[in-house]
Amino acid sequence: MSNYRFKSLRGVWMFFFWLISTPSFAQLNIEIFGGGASRIPVAIVPFAEENALPQNLTPVISADLQRTGLFRLIDPAGSSPHAPVEVVYSDWANRGANALVIGRVAQLPGGQVEIQFRVMDVAKKSQLTGLALTVPTTQLRAAAHRIADVIYEALTGDVGVFSTRIAYVLKRGERYALQVADSDGYNAQSIIEYTEPIISPAWSPDGSQLAYVSFENKKPVVYVQTLTTRERRAVASFKGSNSAPAWSPDGKRLAVVLTNQGGSQIFLVNVDGSGLQRLSRSSGIDTEPNFSPDGRYILFTSDRGGSPQIYRMAVTSSESGNAERMTFEGNYNVSPDYSQDGKSFTFIHRHNNQFNVAVQEIGSRQVQILTNSRFDESPSFAPNGRMILYATEINGHGILSAVSRDGQTRQHLTVQSGDIREPAWGPLPKWK
Amino acid sequence: MKKALGIALVALLAGCASQTTQPDEELSADSGYGSGMSGSELMGSGSGRPSYFSQLNDPNSILSQRSVYYDYDSYTVKGEYRDLVLSHARFLRDNPDANVILQGNTDDRGSREYNLALGQRRADGVRNMMTLAGARDAQIESVSLGEEKPRALGNSEAAWSQNRRTDILYRGE
Numbered sequence: 001m002s003n004y005r006f007k008s009l010r011g012v013w014m015f016f017f018w019l020i021s022t023p024s025f026a027q028l029n030i031e032i033f034g035g036g037a038s039r040i041p042v043a044i045v046p047f048a049e050e051n052a053l054p055q056n057l058t059p060v061i062s063a064d065l066q067r068t069g070l071f072r073l074i075d076p077a078g079s080s081p082h083a084p085v086e087v088v089y090s091d092w093a094n095r096g097a098n099a100l101v102i103g104r105v106a107q108l109p110g111g112q113v114e115i116q117f118r119v120m121d122v123a124k125k126s127q128l129t130g131l132a133l134t135v136p137t138t139q140l141r142a143a144a145h146r147i148a149d150v151i152y153e154a155l156t157g158d159v160g161v162f163s164t165r166i167a168y169v170l171k172r173g174e175r176y177a178l179q180v181a182d183s184d185g186y187n188a189q190s191i192i193e194y195t196e197p198i199i200s201p202a203w204s205p206d207g208s209q210l211a212y213v214s215f216e217n218k219k220p221v222v223y224v225q226t227l228t229t230r231e232r233r234a235v236a237s238f239k240g241s242n243s244a245p246a247w248s249p250d251g252k253r254l255a256v257v258l259t260n261q262g263g264s265q266i267f268l269v270n271v272d273g274s275g276l277q278r279l280s281r282s283s284g285i286d287t288e289p290n291f292s293p294d295g296r297y298i299l300f301t302s303d304r305g306g307s308p309q310i311y312r313m314a315v316t317s318s319e320s321g322n323a324e325r326m327t328f329e330g331n332y333n334v335s336p337d338y339s340q341d342g343k344s345f346t347f348i349h350r351h352n353n354q355f356n357v358a359v360q361e362i363g364s365r366q367v368q369i370l371t372n373s374r375f376d377e378s379p380s381f382a383p384n385g386r387m388i389l390y391a392t393e394i395n396g397h398g399i400l401s402a403v404s405r406d407g408q409t410r411q412h413l414t415v416q417s418g419d420i421r422e423p424a425w426g427p428l429p430k431w432k
Numbered sequence: 433m434k435k436a437l438g439i440a441l442v443a444l445l446a447g448c449a450s451q452t453t454q455p456d457e458e459l460s461a462d463s464g465y466g467s468g469m470s471g472s473e474l475m476g477s478g479s480g481r482p483s484y485f486s487q488l489n490d491p492n493s494i495l496s497q498r499s500v501y502y503d504y505d506s507y508t509v510k511g512e513y514r515d516l517v518l519s520h521a522r523f524l525r526d527n528p529d530a531n532v533i534l535q536g537n538t539d540d541r542g543s544r545e546y547n548l549a550l551g552q553r554r555a556d557g558v559r560n561m562m563t564l565a566g567a568r569d570a571q572i573e574s575v576s577l578g579e580e581k582p583r584a585l586g587n588s589e590a591a592w593s594q595n596r597r598t599d600i601l602y603r604g605e
Contacts, residue, residue, distance in 0.1 A: 197580040199544045219575055220548065241552055241576055244545045257549065259576075263556075264549035285549040301546055307505070308546055332505075334543040348543060355542055375587075377543060396587070422544065 040155055043074040043097040048082040048104035053113060054137055057105070060144035064162040064184060065152065067402070068386065069409025084118065084127060092122045099128065099155055103147075111137050117147055119154045129154040141186060161382045165426040166389060167191075167201040167210055168400060172418035178212055180227065183425075185400070185413040191225060192232075202245050203426045211235070211245035211254055222256050224271060235273045246289045246298070248315075255279065255289035255298055266300055268315075278319040288335055291315070292342050299326065299336035299345055307331035310347055310360075327360065329367055335378055339385040346379040346388050357390050357403060370407035380425040391421040484527045488602060494519045500558060502596040504539070507553040509561060517558055520600055521565035524572070531603040533573050534558050539592035540579040551576030554598045 042065065046058045065071040074097040081087045082104045092100050103117030118130035131150055135143045142163065149160030162183055170177045170188075176198045181188040192198070196215040203210060204224075211224045220243045225232035236242040240259035244266075247254060251271070258267050266280040266289045280286040280300070285308070288301040295315065302311050302323065310333050311323040327333035332350035339345065342362075349358040349369060357371045357379045370388065379390040385405060392401045394412070398419035403410045488495045500513040509517060524530055536551030536558075555574035563569055584591035 199548075199578075199580070215577075215580065241548065243548055257545070259552055264552055285546070285553060287549045288543065288545045301543065308543075332542065334546045350542065375541065393587075 039070060039072040040098055041072045041074050041096050042099045042101065042151070042155070043076045043092055043095065044101040045076045045080050045082070045103075047102075047115070047117065048080075049107075050105050052107065053105060053140060055140035055144075057103075057115065057140060057144040057147065058101075060141055060184070061101070061148045061151065064145060064148035067184070067409075067411055068152070069404045070152075070156060084120065087120060089120075089122055089125045097122050099151075101151060107137075108134065113137055113140065113143075115143055115147070119151055141182060145182065145184070158386065159384045159428065161384050161387070161425075161428065163429050164383060165207070166400075166423055167203065167426065168391075168420055168423040169198050169201065170418050170420050171197075171398070178210070180210075180426075191227065191230070199422055200244055201422060201424045202247055203424055204247050205249055205251045205427055207427045207429065211247065213243045213245065222254070224254070233273065235271060236267075236269055244287050244289060246291055248291050249293055249295040255291065257287045257289070266298070277317075279315070280313065280323070281319050281321045290336050290338055290345070292338050293340055294342060299338060301334045301336065309333050310336045310345070326362070326365075327367075328365075333358075337380055339381050340383055341385060344385075346381055348376060348379060357388055359388070359405065368407060370403045370405075371401075371410065373401075376401075378422050378424075380423055382425050383428045389423045389425045391423055482527075482529060482604070484523070484530060485602070485605060488523070488605070495523055498600040500554075500598045500600075501593060502554060502598075504592070504596065505550075507550060507557050509557055514561075517561045518565050521562035521567045524562060524568070525566035528568065528571070531571050531573075533575060533601045533603065535599045535601060536574065536576040536578075537581060537583070537595055537597045537599070538579045539595045540582060541592070544579055548576050548578035548580075551578045554596075558598045558600070 044058050044062050100120040106114045114134045116132045119128040121128050145162040148162040152160035164183045167180050174195050177190040177193040178198050179188045194216045199213045201212040209226050213220045220241045222236035222242045222245045223232050224235050236256045238260040244257040245254045257264050264285045264287050266286050268277045282304045284304040286302045290299045310327040313323040334348050336345045336347045344361050346359050355376050356369050357376050358369045360367045373392045375393040377391045379388050387402050389402050398421045400413040400423050497516050534555040536555030538547040538551050559572050559574040582595045584594035
């Protein structure tokens with residue numbers, strides 16, 4: 001075994017620990033509707049001995065890859081190599097596979113599992129990448145997402161987002177839960193639960209905190225909560241309404257929307273609630289601020305021109321009425337969210353009485369509408385810019401859905417009961 | 433002196449409101465703050481439920497109507513609701529101990545945050561009309577529930593139109 005080169009992640013393997021013991025009361029399932037034409041054919045062979053684990057790895061890995069719409073999974077039936085010497089490349093070439101994933105697991109004392117896997121290039125008959133990692137049996141899904149990330153990165157050259165987390169609000173009956181789940185919707189945990197509405201969760205740039213709006217005091221107040229400790233504080237609880245929190249990229253400040261000086265206007269506040277500074281000044285509605293990745297600009301929604309449109313203003317030390325209008329098609333464009341490269345933003349565009357996810361290139365102003373449902377809301381870019389998570393409605397129920405950046409692949413993440421809304425895609429984990 | 437102050441304040445409020453037009457009699461100095469102050473002193477702090485509630489709940493009185501409905505995407509108080517809003521404004525003017533909460537609501541289409549702001553704008557619009565008509569600022573709190581507390585459920589204009597609404601709630605009722 002020492003002849004083989006494995007990058008070991010032992011010791012740098014980092015996990016978030018969710019201290020709350022409440023089990024999730026809803027699991028999300030994934031449905032795939034379509035796919036791009038030029039998908040990469042990959043065969044994933046079930047890993048040796050994985051059936052003995054409490055959680056199989058390869059089904060999670062396969063689902064992750066399939067969900068992106070970038071891969072076509074080749075059935076490995078009838079052949080099960082686990083080491084390079086066992087691979088008959090011509091067999092896999094005949095099945096149409098460009099890449100082959102093989103591996104094995106070994107249970108270690110103390111509830112640990114060692115996983116070794118390799119991605120083989122079928123045409124070149126060589127190893128593209130390989131990895132060994134040791135994880136507790138309680139973290140097997142997380143390990144599978146990490147493996148899917150490695151495969152995704154080896155085959156696309158792009159950063160994988162399977163190890164990220166998503167936040168959203170689940171309404172069941174009269175209860176509202178702010179939940180955090182894996183990027184595939186599993187491992188859902190409630191962060192808080194109330195009988196009053198919760199809206200607008202926003203991840204801190206380091207993924208350790210969530211800002212959100214709770215109506216628990218019979219009016220909207222902005223809170224920031226640390227996920228590991230559950231500690232939380234009100235950062236904007238002024239007279240009137242406090243809402244729409246957005247993190248600055250350095251994680252030190254929040255843009256919020258307050259009504260205490262009249263109208264709904266955008267302010268900056270330090271994360272500890274100090275240093276309030278007014279940013280926008282209009283006689284209309286200014287809301288839904290979203291920072292550019294470099295922190296220099298804020299996109300926001302304003303009706304200053306007569307209908308809600310997306311505008312951009314510079315973040316300066318003094319308030320400004322100046323803003324550049326960004327959207328011009330139609331009379332309802334809201335909920336902007338910058339892509340990670342700052343070159344485009346996703347938003348909700350209304351046309352023909354439908355509310356759909358759209359993307360606009362900032363440079364060319366070119367708009368592409370990505371969905372065709374009736375009531376889409378709250379679009380949120382994946383941290384690699386390749387997918388957009390959003391809320392939509394099916395049979396009167398709110399569900400989460402994701403669409404690829406090119407609009408070619410969509411999938412629903414369905415909850416069995418209850419309404420799910422207000423998704424926010426979390427940042428890449430720190431070790432990325 | 434009190435009267436002069438009243439005129440000044442009413443003029444100030446009139447200057448603030450850009451969208452609302454009011455019949456002239458609603459802006460007369462007598463309906464302003466001056467008379468309100470003395471009324472407040474007369475009412476004192478009697479125990480029990482204030483007597484004015486019976487008037488508010490008389491089904492024959494326009495005061496028993498408490499909701500203003502809106503067109504889609506709009507925060508303009510339509511003409512058919514002007515009497516309703518002005519009647520409540522006069523009631524507040526004449527009963528300085530009465531306090532209201534105005535709750536703005538929207539239908540559930542589109543952005544929750546934008547709808548929160550739109551609901552606030554609806555409630556603020558009613559508040560502006562009321563203060564111009566002689567209610568005191570301190571008697572009115574305007575808040576928004578956005579699309580979060582729908583009265584009617586479902587994806588139909590019948591449901592949506594019920595939810596595009598400002599409710600007038602009297603404190604202590």
